[in-house]
Amino acid sequence: MSVLETFAPDTPPDRLVGALDRDGAVIIADVMSREWRARIAAELGPYLDSSARGLDEFTGTSTTRTGALAARSAGCRDLITHPIVQRLCDAVLLRNAERYIVNLTQAIRLLPGQPAQALHRDRGLWGPYLPASIEPQLGTLWALTPFTKENGATRIVPGSQHWLEGREPQEAEITEAVMTAGSVLLYTGSVIHGGGANRSDGERIGINVTYCLAWLRQEENQYLSCPPQIARSFEPRLQELLGYTMGGYALGYYSPLDARAGAPDTVPPEFALGRLPPAAPRGTSGVAAGFVPDQRMNNLEPADAQ
Numbered sequence: 289m290s291v292l293e294t295f296a297p298d299t300p301p302d303r304l305v306g307a308l309d310r311d312g313a314v315i316i317a318d319v320m321s322r323e324w325r326a327r328i329a330a331e332l333g334p335y336l337d338s339s340a341r342g343l344d345e346f347t348g349t350s351t352t353r354t355g356a357l358a359a360r361s362a363g364c365r366d367l368i369t370h371p372i373v374q375r376l377c378d379a380v381l382l383r384n385a386e387r388y389i390v391n392l393t394q395a396i397r398l399l400p401g402q403p404a405q406a407l408h409r410d411r412g413l414w415g416p417y418l419p420a421s422i423e424p425q426l427g428t429l430w431a432l433t434p435f436t437k438e439n440g441a442t443r444i445v446p447g448s449q450h451w452l453e454g455r456e457p458q459e460a461e462i463t464e465a466v467m468t469a470g471s472v473l474l475y476t477g478s479v480i481h482g483g484g485a486n487r488s489d490g491e492r493i494g495i496n497v498t499y500c501l502a503w504l505r506q507e508e509n510q511y512l513s514c515p516p517q518i519a520r521s522f523e524p525r526l527q528e529l530l531g532y533t534m535g536g537y538a539l540g541y542y543s544p545l546d547a548r549a550g551a552p553d554t555v556p557p558e559f560a561l562g563r564l565p566p567a568a569p570r571g572t573s574g575v576a577a578g579f580v581p582d583q584r585m586n587n588l589e590p591a592d593a594q
């Protein structure tokens with residue numbers, strides 16, 4: 289019988305990382321307060337109500353999915369930057385990249401009658417091209433409602449991130465991420481999992497925020513879901529996580545269309561938010577990760593780039 293470990297929020301990060309490396313998933317109980325959950329529920333309520341059901345079996349014909357959570361909910365912004373999650377993303381994702389970024393933000397609401405989703409690995413998103421040794425993603429699923437066996441708690445196959453492609457789980461190898469409201473399930477992009485069946489008469493709502501290596505394409509296009517005019521008011525760490533920073537040397541620069549003659553034409557994304565990257569104080573030529581987009585950048589006020 290397979291099980292998933294549940295930890296208290298004050299568990300030393302090394303223990304959480306150890307369990308994540310072993311099982312591919314962990315639950316941290318009761319991280320989000322009742323007030324925090326109520327705030328998110330109030331902020332997202334109108335969007336959840338207007339979101340259409342999925343069009344196919346995988347997305348769920350009795351499931352609604354609502355994105356753009358960074359733009360739509362301050363409560364979700366605090367989930368995205370949560371220190372425990374950052375610590376685990378550091379441990380798992382910085383093994384294969386200089387940075388990681390938000391891959392998607394999605395409120396997943398399983399309505400009564402939603403059948404179990406096909407088991408899958410999220411890394412399939414990027415096709416078969418990544419070597420098995422590279423873990424591309426760490427996902428979080430925050431329980432806005434309790435997750436129970438009856439209402440569709442996520443099904444997980446602990447340890448399956450180490451399996452060879454093609455091995456199918458036996459029923460005894462599958463467990464459910466049963467957790468209280470306010471808890472969070474963390475799971476890697478390589479572990480086999482899927483939404484459970486909602487056999488209850490209530491809704492199961494999870495806030496799914498996943499993070500990927502900064503050199504991969506994001507599943508949810510954050511520059512469209514959360515464009516610069518919205519992202520510019522966010523704290524710098526959140527802006528970086530959404531992708532408004534260089535992903536590595538030369539990765540992610542842009543050219544402001546209205547730059548003046550003589551001004552630099554290749555600048556880091558922070559310029560679109562009206563600021564310089566932290567690693568490039570005025571008077572120096574480098575930006576984050578050492579990229580020198582254009583020596584003349586020092587002549588450009590960030591405000592010019594809007």
Ligand SMILES: O=C(O)CCC(=O)C(=O)O
Nearest residue numbers: 396441442481482483484
């Ligand atoms: O809702 C869940 O429990 C998991 C959903 C999922 O894995 C997916 O949609 O890819």
